[in-house]
Amino acid sequence: MTLEIRLMTVDDYEDVYALWSTSDGMNLGEEDSRAGIALYLERNPGCCFVGTEGGRLVGTALCGHDGRRGILRHLAVHQDARGRGLGKQLVRACLEALAAAGISKCNVSVMDSNAAGLCFWQHLGARVLEYDWRTLQLATGGRAGSTTGSQFTEKPMSNLMATLRAALHQLEQERATIDRQIATLRSVLGHTKAAPAAQPARTTMVRRRKMSAAARKLISQRMKALWAKRKAAAQTKGKH
Numbered sequence: 001m002t003l004e005i006r007l008m009t010v011d012d013y014e015d016v017y018a019l020w021s022t023s024d025g026m027n028l029g030e031e032d033s034r035a036g037i038a039l040y041l042e043r044n045p046g047c048c049f050v051g052t053e054g055g056r057l058v059g060t061a062l063c064g065h066d067g068r069r070g071i072l073r074h075l076a077v078h079q080d081a082r083g084r085g086l087g088k089q090l091v092r093a094c095l096e097a098l099a100a101a102g103i104s105k106c107n108v109s110v111m112d113s114n115a116a117g118l119c120f121w122q123h124l125g126a127r128v129l130e131y132d133w134r135t136l137q138l139a140t141g142g143r144a145g146s147t148t149g150s151q152f153t154e155k156p157m158s159n160l161m162a163t164l165r166a167a168l169h170q171l172e173q174e175r176a177t178i179d180r181q182i183a184t185l186r187s188v189l190g191h192t193k194a195a196p197a198a199q200p201a202r203t204t205m206v207r208r209r210k211m212s213a214a215a216r217k218l219i220s221q222r223m224k225a226l227w228a229k230r231k232a233a234a235q236t237k238g239k240h
């Protein structure tokens with residue numbers, strides 16, 4: 001049977017939600033309620049698609065933009081229909097809709113744990129953006145898809161101060177760890193120069209983000225091996 005794609009309508013909701021619910025790598029929230037999806041489709045006409053085979057819904061992609069950047073989410077193809085080009089067709093349809101709306105770039109959020117999904121996007125040419133900032137989120141007080149009963153409430157200042165204090169404490173601990181690692185590496189490499197003045201917080205964060213747990217483990221293993229080698233050499237020298 002032939003795979004076909006068409007625009008998504010709110011009547012597809014039950015089938016679409018069933019597909020999302022059984023697809024790996026999906027992060028579903030209250031915005032994925034029927035009312036939430038109805039609002040999304042209304043705001044982003046011509047941008048969301050489904051794939052069908054013999055009338056059965058086997059693929060979906062939600063896409064929209066804020067007038068500046070496109071966003072593509074919840075791309076899913078049913079297990080039975082994978083590997084036949086439907087995922088790529090859905091992505092292409094979304095990107096063409098964005099281009100026609102005058103949008104030049106489209107972001108995709110993929111969970112770190114979704115290795116297959118990350119691989120798929122990179123295969124299609126998506127580049128992974130390395131940020132030195134974080135995305136924060138505020139609750140508006142409203143409900144997804146509903147226009148009634150919204151009331152924005154600020155968090156008490158004491159909560160915010162506690163959060164900031166905890167963040168500062170964590171950064172200080174991380175800086176201390178990095179300083180220790182630098183000092184050890186310097187000593188292994190035979191440097192005796194004093195450590196440079198502490199870097200501003202932003203640079204420290206960038207460095208921390210770039211050094212993955214795997215890299216830290218590798219450095220620590222290499223350092224242990226070097227120390228063992230130096231110790232053995234010193235012992236041999238002592239014997240002569």
Ligand SMILES: CC(C)(COP(=O)(O)OP(=O)(O)OC[C@H]1O[C@@H](n2cnc3c(N)ncnc32)[C@H](O)[C@@H]1OP(=O)(O)O)[C@@H](O)C(=O)NCCC(=O)NCCS
Pocket residue numbers: 023024025026073074075076077078081082083084085086087088089109110114116117118119120123124
């Ligand atoms: C990711 C997914 C949508 C791909 O759908 P699909 O219909 O099987 O993909 P296609 O058949 O269109 O593949 C298009 C191309 O990507 C390649 N590809 C497919 N899955 C891939 C993967 N996991 N890693 C690398 N490449 C992949 C295909 O080989 C094909 O390559 P080609 O164009 O060079 O021949 C599907 O596997 C899925 O629903 N996964 C679960 C949900 C998910 O992870 N979504 C993405 C994160 S939001």
